[in-house]
Each structure stands twice: as structure tokens, then as C-alpha cells.
Amino acid sequence: MGQFFKMFFAALLAGVVLMILPFILIIGFFSALASLGSQPEPVVRPASTLVIDLSVPIMDRAVEDPMAIFTSFSTMAGNVSMPVSLREMTETIAYAAQDDNIGGISLTGEGFGGGMAQLVAIRKALDEFKASGKYVTAYANLYSQGDYIVKSLADKVFLNPNGTVDFKGMSMTSMFFKGFEQKYGVGVQVFRTGKFKSAVEPFLLEKMSPENRRQSLELISTIWDTLSIAAAQSRGYDREWVDRVASQRLGFTASGALECGLVDSLLYAEQYDAYLDSLGGENRVKYAEYARHVTGRLGMHGGEDRVAVIYAQGDIVYGKGTVSQISEEALRKGFEKAAEDDRVKAVVLRVNSPGGVSITADNIWKMVEDLKGEKPVVVSMGDYAASGGYYISCGADYIFAEPTTITGSIGVFAYIPNVEELAGRNGITTDQVSIYPNSADPTILTPVSPGLSKIIQNSVEQTYSQFVGRVAQGRGMTWDQVDAIAQGRVWSGVSALQIGLVDEIGGLDQAIAKAADLAGAVDYSVVEYPKTSASSLEQVLSILNSDAQVKVKELVGEDLYGMYRTVRQVSESGEPVVLTRLPYGVAVRL
Structure with a gap:
């Protein structure tokens, strides 16, 4: 009996501890936060x-x-x-x-x-x-x-x-899924324009096309030249030293x-x-x-006039999006505030995006067009301003890119995942009736009909034609001139300057100064949009998620992490969506 009561009270105590432990942790967590919130100013002694x-x-x-x-x-x-x-x-x-x-x-x-x-x-x-x-x-x-x-x-x-x-040195690695698709009976139906639009090659080929291999080598060579020569000069060496040290x-x-x-x-x-x-x-x-x-003493605080920086960071998506994506709703709020505030004399659109949904990109392009009729709009490109990222940039009054920016990729594609063969191997079939030949939307179990294929391809080609036209209008070029450097081809910032896709090599600070100069503002402060609308919990989770992604990437390696992202992005695709985006599953290794 004594042993029974020992076990009973031990179990009871364990249950009580498990019930109150979360509350103890929460209280301790917020107590720690409260104590941290009143930290003294750090002592910055001389030297x-x-x-x-x-x-x-x-x-x-x-x-x-x-x-x-x-x-x-x-x-x-x-x-x-x-x-x-x-x-x-x-x-x-x-x-x-x-x-x-x-x-x-x-x-x-x-x-x-x-x-x-x-x-x-x-x-x-x-x-x-x-x-x-x-x-x-x-x-x-x-x-x-x-x-x-x-x-x-x-x-x-x-x-x-x-x-x-x-x-x-640098490399660019692409994963190809054709063999995987054939082995397991899965696939992707693809629609595209442009001989360089390599975004869909991983689903169609087993290795890089000659065009993609050429553009990829030229891209990383240009970026490597910029970065490696800068490092060599800092160390007092030349290009020959770079080649010797890196190659060996x-x-x-x-x-x-x-x-x-x-x-x-x-x-x-x-x-x-x-x-x-x-x-x-x-x-x-x-x-x-x-x-x-x-904080509070930095150069971002100046006079009454303002330059607004609007951040377009992440994939361009349809709908509301998240804090790490570019959505029409979030950017529209920023553009409207910048337009309505008389103190804002100019706007810098900071773009760091590989692209995304074409209809959202065009809607954002229209926002830029409307705003620049009232105030100067300058674009500052980050790591990427490619495809849809370039689409939303091309109409600005002035465009800056870093020498290492990956931009261009003026091309369009659409894709639809399909697992009909895999399903059939496992006894799953589908059948359907439709009012009209093209009434049924494709699903992962039903392929696109020939008639609908023509409709989707036509949509892709029309979007490409419109994309090229937007660029021609914004950059003061003819449609044919843009088409010659488009076709989905990717360019570095240095190359983009040479072919007229950007106006100057420089960063965000230079873009802000240029915007102020175009507006005639001398003493100005900088404000940033869009304001983050996520809840405190969502923001904390976003912070934790960004750190977790880094940890996962370190654990499984770049290739497996890239494969996970590619599979997830393809699996999230439902109905055919026309995209202006850089390739999935491509890693530029620095």
C-alpha cells in the first residue's frame, strides 16, 4: 500500500508540475523582458x-x-x-x-x-x-x-x-527534376516565352541549356570580377593574384x-x-x-521635407501576402501615404525581389506611374530586381543597381503540377463532364487540354509583349530594342548599366540622395513604408522563422534546402498563374 501511495503522489506531483510549468515559464519570460527593458545605456569610453x-x-x-x-x-x-x-x-x-x-x-x-x-x-x-x-x-x-x-x-x-x-570563385548550381518526374510519374506542364527564360528548365531538362549555361557563366563572371578585384586591391594585389589563389x-x-x-x-x-x-x-x-x-542621432533625422523609402522585399504574390512578401495591398498603403503627405517630396522604391505573379507586378507598376506624375520616384535595386522585380522598377524616373544586383530576366512563364501518372500507378483515376471543352480547370490529376493549353500560352505571350512594352516606355527604347535584351535573360548590375536597363551603379544611400536632388530637397529626413501591420506575435514568429531557416540551411545544405523550397513552391501552385520570376531551385554560390 505504501508503494501505491508513493507512485500515486509522484504521478500527482508530476501532473501538477506539468500544468503549472508553462505558466512559470511565461511569467519568467516576461519578467526577463521587463528587466531587460530597463537596461542602462552602454558606456562608450574614449578609444x-x-x-x-x-x-x-x-x-x-x-x-x-x-x-x-x-x-x-x-x-x-x-x-x-x-x-x-x-x-x-x-x-x-x-x-x-x-x-x-x-x-x-x-x-x-x-x-x-x-x-x-x-x-x-x-x-x-x-x-x-x-x-x-x-x-x-x-x-x-x-x-x-x-x-x-x-x-x-x-x-x-x-x-x-x-x-x-x-x-x-563563384558557381551557379541548378537542380533538374526530369529524371525524378519520369521515375515517379510526376511532372509540370510548362508555358513560357523567351529563349533565356530558364525558370522552367529544371522541370524540362536534365542539364542546363546552352543559352542558360552562357548567361549563367557571364553573370557570375561579372559579379566575381567586381568582388574579387575589390578584395585584391584592398590587400595590395592584382587580378593575377586572384586567379592563382582562388583556382588553387x-x-x-x-x-x-x-x-x-x-x-x-x-x-x-x-x-x-x-x-x-x-x-x-x-x-x-x-x-x-x-x-x-x-538611435535618434543618426543622419536619417533631418528637416521638415521628407524622402520616403518604400520597401518591396520578397516574392511578388497575389492577395495580402506576409511581411516577407510583396503584396499589392501593403505597397498600395505606402504609395498612398507618400502621395498624400505634402512633406514627402520624393520616393525611393527599394526592390529586392526575384519576381512573382505578373498581375500584381503590373498593378505595382501602375502605382509607380501614378505617383511619379506627382513626385520623383527613384528605384534602388538590392540583391535581385529580376523579372517581376524589374517590371515594378522599369517605370521609375531613375534606377540604381549595385554592381552585383541580378536583374533583367524580362520574360514570362506559367506552370501546372501534374501527378496523373503517379495516381494511375496506384489505382487512382479521374473522370469529368463539362459544359464547354475548356470549362474544367486543370488539377494535379487532370492534364491541361489542348484547347486550354493554347489559351494559357497566348496569355503568356500577351503578358510578355506587355512587359517588354512597359520597359520600352520606361527606358525610352523601342519594343524591338528591349526584346533583343529580354527573352528572359538575366544581367548583373554592371551589364544592366551597359545595355540601358539601369541609370547608375550605387546603393540605397545614393538613391535617396538622388531622389532628394530631383525634388530640390536639401534638408530632409527619411521615412519608411509600408509600416508593418503584423501583430507582435506574428513579427516575433517571423524573426524566429528567419533564424530557423538559416539553421535548417546549415544543417541540410544548400542543395537539399533548395529542393525543399522548389517542391513547396510548385506544390502551392493551384490554377495556372502567369509568372514573371527568376528560376526556382537555382543557387548562386559566393
Whole structure:
């Protein structure tokens, strides 16, 4: 009997603990938040070193933090990396250059948390910081290629004695599903225009088409030239050095990296700390703390006149969308506020998108057309402004691209998943009756009828013709001139400048300055749209999700993660939707 009561009370206690534990955790969580919310201002003593971890997620516009203290909480927890706004980082670096208490910057972290456009922008900001006469140093156990290209401009680049510098050149990898489709009886019915529109090749071929191979090699060669030569010049070397070091991967060992000049010295972390002390920077200030310290003092706050930055970030979707997608509804609110506010003298549309649904892209193009009749509209392109991303950009008064921007891809396609053969192998069949030959919409179990195929293909071709016409109108070219450089072909920012798709190479800051100049605004502040409408919980989940995606990608690798995304995107497609988008399942490796 005694044993029975022991087990009974043990089970009862366990049940009580399980019931109250969530409440204890919630109370503890919010107690921690409350204590973090009243953190004192960081002490920035003279000769402090600003420590910037470049591995944190860097986005054009980070998800707005619904409670600022979550930043501190996530840092304390150590398992969630809060996204950082690109403008915040570049302007904080610029502020540090003028701050008498900052002696220099230490660049840390392994891997670069942004895309190629963010890489170029942050490298430029750091270069301007160096021009102030202050030091920049860099340290890592392992340098990814993007990480190294940013940190190569440091006065001294240090590496762990057992580390690696992954300086190897660029590649572009595409996955092809034709064999998988044939083996398992699944497939995709495709409609497209343009000999370079490679977005659908993974479903039709087993390897790259000659046209796609040519454009892909030209694209990564142009981007690599820009980035690698910048790194080489920072280290005092030339193109010949780049080719020798990258082709032989001389940075694969720490000794090799030192011998070939990729790094200046091999140090353990403790030795690097001692080196920073020797520079007089015994006091370290983390970037997150310093950014919080200087909030309200940055250059984004100016006079009564305003330049509005409207962010178009992510896939272009139909309907409401999410905070990480481009929807007509969200952008319309931003455009309307910019148009109605007399203090807003000009608008910058910051585009970072591979494209998406064509009807949404055209509706956004119309918003730009309407707004630029009242106020100057300047486009700033990020990592991508391709296909639908270029569609919404082409009508602007002036277009900036980074040298590494992937743009163009002026082409159209539609696709419909089909698993009829797989279903048949497993005893599943379908049958239907229709009023008219084309009354029935295709499903994953029923193929597109010949008549409907012609209708969809005609829609794709009409959309392409309209797309080319929009570009011709916006860029002051003829339809034939645009068609010659369109056909779905992808271009780098440098190449896009040469063929007239953009007006100038530059980043967001230059675009803002140009917009102000076109409007005649001298003393101005910057406002950002659209305001995030997601709830606090949705925003926190978005932050956690972005960090989780990074972790999953690291765990399973780029190829498997890309396959997952491709399968998900195709499976989400229902009725045929005409798309203006870059290829799915293509990884540009830096």
C-alpha cells in the first residue's frame, strides 16, 4: 500500500508540475523582458572598439521589433539572431566615424549574414570609416567567401591558426527534376516565352541549356570580377593574384592563407583580444548596444521635407501576402501615404525581389506611374530586381543597381503540377463532364487540354509583349530594342548599366540622395513604408522563422534546402498563374 501511495503522489506531483510549468515559464519570460527593458545605456569610453558581428542576418529592412527589448532578450538567450537593417548598420558605421569615443572597428563572426548587395553596401561604409583615419581589424576562425570579401578591407586580417579562408570563385548550381518526374510519374506542364527564360528548365531538362549555361557563366563572371578585384586591391594585389589563389584554393589551410597573403597573421582569439588592447581599444562595445546608444542621432533625422523609402522585399504574390512578401495591398498603403503627405517630396522604391505573379507586378507598376506624375520616384535595386522585380522598377524616373544586383530576366512563364501518372500507378483515376471543352480547370490529376493549353500560352505571350512594352516606355527604347535584351535573360548590375536597363551603379544611400536632388530637397529626413501591420506575435514568429531557416540551411545544405523550397513552391501552385520570376531551385554560390 505504501508503494501505491508513493507512485500515486509522484504521478500527482508530476501532473501538477506539468500544468503549472508553462505558466512559470511565461511569467519568467516576461519578467526577463521587463528587466531587460530597463537596461542602462552602454558606456562608450574614449578609444572604444566597436565590435561588429557580420554573421547576423542583414536585411534591406529588418522586421520591425514589436518590443525593442526582444533584441536584448534574444542576444541574452544566444539562440536567435535578430535581423539588422542595412540602413541602420551603414548609418551607425558612419556615425561611429565621427564619434570621438570610437577608436576603431573589429569585424568578427563567421559567414556573412546578408546578400551580395548588402555586402557591397557595408564594404563601402567600412571603407569610408577607414578614410576617417580610424582602424579596422578583422578576425575569424573560418572565413566564408562573402565574409572575407567584406573583411579584406581591414588594416589587418587575422585567422585562427587552424582556420580556413574559403576564397575560391563563384558557381551557379541548378537542380533538374526530369529524371525524378519520369521515375515517379510526376511532372509540370510548362508555358513560357523567351529563349533565356530558364525558370522552367529544371522541370524540362536534365542539364542546363546552352543559352542558360552562357548567361549563367557571364553573370557570375561579372559579379566575381567586381568582388574579387575589390578584395585584391584592398590587400595590395592584382587580378593575377586572384586567379592563382582562388583556382588553387590556397586559403584552404591557415598556413596557405598566410603564405599567399590572404591574411596578415595567425592568432588565437585571446591573442587577437590582446592585439586590440594594444591599439588602445580595451573597452569593447557590441554593435547592438552601440546602435541602441546612437538611435535618434543618426543622419536619417533631418528637416521638415521628407524622402520616403518604400520597401518591396520578397516574392511578388497575389492577395495580402506576409511581411516577407510583396503584396499589392501593403505597397498600395505606402504609395498612398507618400502621395498624400505634402512633406514627402520624393520616393525611393527599394526592390529586392526575384519576381512573382505578373498581375500584381503590373498593378505595382501602375502605382509607380501614378505617383511619379506627382513626385520623383527613384528605384534602388538590392540583391535581385529580376523579372517581376524589374517590371515594378522599369517605370521609375531613375534606377540604381549595385554592381552585383541580378536583374533583367524580362520574360514570362506559367506552370501546372501534374501527378496523373503517379495516381494511375496506384489505382487512382479521374473522370469529368463539362459544359464547354475548356470549362474544367486543370488539377494535379487532370492534364491541361489542348484547347486550354493554347489559351494559357497566348496569355503568356500577351503578358510578355506587355512587359517588354512597359520597359520600352520606361527606358525610352523601342519594343524591338528591349526584346533583343529580354527573352528572359538575366544581367548583373554592371551589364544592366551597359545595355540601358539601369541609370547608375550605387546603393540605397545614393538613391535617396538622388531622389532628394530631383525634388530640390536639401534638408530632409527619411521615412519608411509600408509600416508593418503584423501583430507582435506574428513579427516575433517571423524573426524566429528567419533564424530557423538559416539553421535548417546549415544543417541540410544548400542543395537539399533548395529542393525543399522548389517542391513547396510548385506544390502551392493551384490554377495556372502567369509568372514573371527568376528560376526556382537555382543557387548562386559566393
